[in-house]
Amino acid sequence: MAEVATTPLPNTGFDLRRQPGFGAVAMLCLTILYAPILVLIVYSFNANDLVTRWSGFSMSWYGTALTNAGFYAAARNTLTISLTAMVAATILATLAAVATTRRAPFPGQGAAYMVINLPLMVPEIITAVATLSFFALLAQWFGLSFGIGNLILAHTVFCIPFAYMPIRARLEDMDLTLEHAAADLYATPWATFRRVTLPLLAPGISSGAALAFIVSFDDFTITQLVAGPGQTTLPIFIWSQLRRPITPELNAMCTILLGVSILFVSLSFLIANRRKANP
Amino acid sequence: MHGQAPGPATVAVNSSDAPAISIEQVSKTFGGGADMVRAVDDVSLAIRRNEFFTLLGPSGCGKTTLLRLIAGFEHPTHGKLLLEGVDISALPPYQRPVNTVFQNYALFPHMTVAQNIGFGLEMLGRPKAEIASTVDAMLKLVRMEELKNRRTSQISGGQQQRVALARALAPRPKVLLLDEPLSALDFKLRKDMQIELKRLQSETGITFVFVTHDQEEALTMSDRIAVMAKGKVLQVGSPRDIYDRPAERFVANFVGDTNFLSAEMGSFVASTGSVRLPSGVTLSASLPEGGVRSGKVTVVVRPEHARLTAETAGKPLTGRLENTVYFGTDTHYHVRLISGEPFMVRMQNTRDQVARFAVGDTVGIELGDAALQVLRD
Amino acid sequence: MSEASDIRSRQLLTLPAVAVITLFGVLPLLVIVVYSVLKPATYGGVVWQVTPQAYVNFLFQQDIIDDTLHFTTDYLQIFARSTLFAALTTVVCLALGFPTAYFMATRPPGQRNWWILLITIPFWTNLLIRTLAVMLIIRDEGLLNDFLIWLHAIPKPIVILYTDTAIVLGLLYSYLPFMVLPLYASLEKLDFRLVEAGFDLYATRGQVLRRIVLPLTKPGIIAGSLLVFIPALGAYVTPLILGGGRHLLIGDLIAQQFGSGRNWPFGCAQALILMAMVLVALWFYVRNATGRVQHG
Numbered sequence: 001m002a003e004v005a006t007t008p009l010p011n012t013g014f015d016l017r018r019q020p021g022f023g024a025v026a027m028l029c030l031t032i033l034y035a036p037i038l039v040l041i042v043y044s045f046n047a048n049d050l051v052t053r054w055s056g057f058s059m060s061w062y063g064t065a066l067t068n069a070g071f072y073a074a075a076r077n078t079l080t081i082s083l084t085a086m087v088a089a090t091i092l093a094t095l096a097a098v099a100t101t102r103r104a105p106f107p108g109q110g111a112a113y114m115v116i117n118l119p120l121m122v123p124e125i126i127t128a129v130a131t132l133s134f135f136a137l138l139a140q141w142f143g144l145s146f147g148i149g150n151l152i153l154a155h156t157v158f159c160i161p162f163a164y165m166p167i168r169a170r171l172e173d174m175d176l177t178l179e180h181a182a183a184d185l186y187a188t189p190w191a192t193f194r195r196v197t198l199p200l201l202a203p204g205i206s207s208g209a210a211l212a213f214i215v216s217f218d219d220f221t222i223t224q225l226v227a228g229p230g231q232t233t234l235p236i237f238i239w240s241q242l243r244r245p246i247t248p249e250l251n252a253m254c255t256i257l258l259g260v261s262i263l264f265v266s267l268s269f270l271i272a273n274r275r276k277a278n279p
Numbered sequence: 280m281h282g283q284a285p286g287p288a289t290v291a292v293n294s295s296d297a298p299a300i301s302i303e304q305v306s307k308t309f310g311g312g313a314d315m316v317r318a319v320d321d322v323s324l325a326i327r328r329n330e331f332f333t334l335l336g337p338s339g340c341g342k343t344t345l346l347r348l349i350a351g352f353e354h355p356t357h358g359k360l361l362l363e364g365v366d367i368s369a370l371p372p373y374q375r376p377v378n379t380v381f382q383n384y385a386l387f388p389h390m391t392v393a394q395n396i397g398f399g400l401e402m403l404g405r406p407k408a409e410i411a412s413t414v415d416a417m418l419k420l421v422r423m424e425e426l427k428n429r430r431t432s433q434i435s436g437g438q439q440q441r442v443a444l445a446r447a448l449a450p451r452p453k454v455l456l457l458d459e460p461l462s463a464l465d466f467k468l469r470k471d472m473q474i475e476l477k478r479l480q481s482e483t484g485i486t487f488v489f490v491t492h493d494q495e496e497a498l499t500m501s502d503r504i505a506v507m508a509k510g511k512v513l514q515v516g517s518p519r520d521i522y523d524r525p526a527e528r529f530v531a532n533f534v535g536d537t538n539f540l541s542a543e544m545g546s547f548v549a550s551t552g553s554v555r556l557p558s559g560v561t562l563s564a565s566l567p568e569g570g571v572r573s574g575k576v577t578v579v580v581r582p583e584h585a586r587l588t589a590e591t592a593g594k595p596l597t598g599r600l601e602n603t604v605y606f607g608t609d610t611h612y613h614v615r616l617i618s619g620e621p622f623m624v625r626m627q628n629t630r631d632q633v634a635r636f637a638v639g640d641t642v643g644i645e646l647g648d649a650a651l652q653v654l655r656d
Numbered sequence: 657m658s659e660a661s662d663i664r665s666r667q668l669l670t671l672p673a674v675a676v677i678t679l680f681g682v683l684p685l686l687v688i689v690v691y692s693v694l695k696p697a698t699y700g701g702v703v704w705q706v707t708p709q710a711y712v713n714f715l716f717q718q719d720i721i722d723d724t725l726h727f728t729t730d731y732l733q734i735f736a737r738s739t740l741f742a743a744l745t746t747v748v749c750l751a752l753g754f755p756t757a758y759f760m761a762t763r764p765p766g767q768r769n770w771w772i773l774l775i776t777i778p779f780w781t782n783l784l785i786r787t788l789a790v791m792l793i794i795r796d797e798g799l800l801n802d803f804l805i806w807l808h809a810i811p812k813p814i815v816i817l818y819t820d821t822a823i824v825l826g827l828l829y830s831y832l833p834f835m836v837l838p839l840y841a842s843l844e845k846l847d848f849r850l851v852e853a854g855f856d857l858y859a860t861r862g863q864v865l866r867r868i869v870l871p872l873t874k875p876g877i878i879a880g881s882l883l884v885f886i887p888a889l890g891a892y893v894t895p896l897i898l899g900g901g902r903h904l905l906i907g908d909l910i911a912q913q914f915g916s917g918r919n920w921p922f923g924c925a926q927a928l929i930l931m932a933m934v935l936v937a938l939w940f941y942v943r944n945a946t947g948r949v950q951h952g
Contacts, residue, residue, distance in 0.1 A: 017762040017848060019865060025755035033778045036789035039799055092673040099669035106663045112670050115677050123890025125907045126927045129914055130684035133691050136701055157681045160673055180352055181385035183372040185399035199389050218782040221892045235784050254785045261781040269773050
């Protein structure tokens with residue numbers, strides 16, 4: 001490891017790490033990444049109804065957005081799908097992570113690991129059409145359809161690996177000896193899990209759940225192809241608004257969505273980092 | 280103090296004469312085929328009750344694996360483990376009335392000192408009042424009362440060590456296992472804890488099984504020692520036996536400083552015999568268990584059982600003084616014998632000894648009574 | 657618990673996650689393999705007759721009148737364009753991302769966390785919205801044109817939206833964080849004492865960068881490149897919003913077959929061809945990665 005724990009000496013002039021121009025490029029990248037988003041946000045407060053010609057500050061578009069019936073319905077759908085997928089994915093990922101980390105691999109663990117990470121490797125459009133075809137097949141052959149459950153299942157699939165990663169990372173930081181100590185002190189495996197593993201794993205689980213939620217909340221490609229009538233989610237609703245003349249109401253809606261994503265990312269990040277400070 | 284039954288599956292006491300731990304021909308192998316590792320190789324031991332028993336050996340000798348087998352974190356590939364006469368080989372750790380003090384303490388970071396100590400009793404379903412009073416008693420035993428409600432991440436290494444001890448003792452196990460618990464402590468603290476552990480063992484009457492690679496620690500603390508190497512037990516005995524009468528080359532070398540001499544076996548009867556040194560001098564020597572054959576043998580002599588003299592005529596050993604190392608209380612004299620073998624003599628620094636021998640001198644070496652021990656081949 | 661039952665219970669714990677993904681992730685992939693050799697039904701869906709027509713259509717077009725097959729490059733062009741764009745995006749992201757990641761990795765630890773958070777946020781925000789934001793800027797009445805006109809730099813709006821440029825810009829914007837984060841992970845582990853050694857042995861900054869830092873960061877570079885190339889290859893949202901409905905890239909070409917194109921088998925075939933390309937890229941990664949476990 002490169003960490004050398006010393007108090008830094010005063011800079012005597014030659015910073016061996018500095019590469020000329022890299023700082024400027026970094027700033028450029030930040031600008032590139034945030035400029036469009038910031039513009040979007042700023043113009044959501046635009047008083048008039050032309051999207052990118054500024055005429056004054058106003059919060060009215062948020063009012064319109066929040067009272068938009070379509071927006072509301074879509075929000076309800078999204079929350080239903082994403083919260084369910086989050087819970088399901090987090091539970092499944094936690095079980096799998098506990099079983100596959102910090103131990104010698106069991107027979108079939110390599111294959112299991114590949115399957116769990118599969119959704120990350122396959123481009124979304126392929127997953128989308130595959131899922132669509134699959135549910136169509138189920139409907140055609142067995143008359144089977146789960147309604148909005150179709151979407152929930154599809155979301156759960158790609159949420160699992162996103163929940164799995166932070167949980168696994170947190171587990172690997174945890175000393176297995178602690179669980180041994182608990183067993184040594186008469187705790188059954190279930191008691192060990194409840195009293196030792198779970199409390200210490202909680203930050204990883206929260207982080208994983210937050211990520212799973214965001215990924216589901218933000219999904220467009222898969223949802224658009226798989227969703228049936230009445231299953232509009234927020235991203236799809238926004239997409240449908242693009243057909244009409246664009247007003248700052250759209251900006252407002254987008255900003256609300258961005259706000260939710262940023263909130264959850266920051267939460268996930270802070271939880272993970274706070275634990276790093278006190279393991 | 281006895282009579283409480285730890286472990287969700289109460290281990291019934293079979294016979295009051297049975298040793299605390301009986302290890303019967305236990306082997307533990309990892310991996311298979313060409314990569315197979317024999318961590319523990321056909322070990323049989325009987326550890327007595329109320330004994331401070333030490334497993335001593337270099338890293339990789341299997342002592343920690345053996346400890347884990349007793350605790351239940353590994354299952355033996357062959358053989359049986361008995362606790363007070365009852366076969367526990369298949370029991371999981373949480374059903375064995377055995378507790379462990381781990382090398383890195385393994386204190387639960389999300390619990391306070393008191394919660395840590397009371398954890399075992401909590402798992403056993405003891406009533407809250409009993410847990411509270413036992414925790415207080417334990418804190419008093421290891422002298423940590425004022426740290427009762429601290430988080431374990433906020434106390435020092437030495438304090439963590441004592442909390443780990445208290446936690447393992449609180450459920451009154453039949454056997455306490457200690458996995459190199461003092462290795463992370465600095466010198467002074469380690470010495471203090473050695474005395475502390477000895478005191479705890481005799482006060483509680485619980486059998487202690489102690490693992491260490493530090494032979495000095497083993498000698499000072501143990502009632503009996505088992506010296507291990509490469510998965511096998513080479514010798515079991517009191518510290519005195521191990522030190523004065525090492526049965527094997529490895530044991531002689533590992534415990535304390537030793538000199539090795541080649542000699543010819545002379546006559547022998549029971550456990551004593553005589554050996555002839557290359558100089559022609561014949562001396563009496565102790566024999567190992569299992570006897571010896573005639574012919575060439577290796578003899579060990581502890582450095583403190585030899586004395587340097589200026590005269591060389593008729594002495595058992597003669598040679599040239601190559602180096603002297605001063606240690607304050609004594610001096611080590613490194614001699615190159617005529618036969619070519621090295622020999623170290625340790626003599627206390629008394630007033631009249633100062634600077635009697637200089638590097639380059641030809642010296643003679645006298646050997647004390649009962650100084651020679653013949654090694655088993 | 658014996659070792660065998662311990663293994664059993666661990667397998668059981670992993671089973672639900674694996675089962676769900678197998679059932680609703682792997683099985684669907686098998687379904688499209690099957691669908692790709694069936695006949696399209698009139699209003700979408702399939703008719704259960706086996707035919708290689710979908711794959712034929714990829715390369716050949718049937719003349720309506722005399723039923724002869726003419727080789728067509730229409731679809732090949734789209735796939736080639738996607739590959740080109742994906743590669744271009746990867747290279748530019750690398751050029752921008754590497755200095756950024758390096759800069760981040762050489763900040764003091766407290767500052768570093770902020771940088772990570774800043775780069776992470778766009779990574780997790782809605783791709784649709786981010787692409788929308790780009791669209792709003794580059795369209796004819798958008799901010800960029802307004803600004804340039806206000807500066808009197810141009811007389812009338814430049815058409816950027818719905819061109820190739822728009823798509824490349826969109827791809828760049830979408831996938832830049834995907835490049836920076838793995839690069840950062842790699843650079844953070846770099847032992848700067850090696851850089852020190854390089855300077856000690858008379859290397860210049862440029863040489864240290866080229867001969868020491870870059871080779872050691874190779875795993876991160878490969879990981880980041882893959883993380884950009886593969887999604888960019890199959891990008892859907894970007895061409896959808898910035899491509900103006902002309903289905904210029906693989907992603908929305910495939911989607912079209914399931915929408916107005918009404919040719920599900922054809923879409924499945926295209927999806928499988930895309931999958932094959934992705935597998936080739938992955939194989940390349942596995943060959944070049946330095947023996948690490950798949951996910952760091």
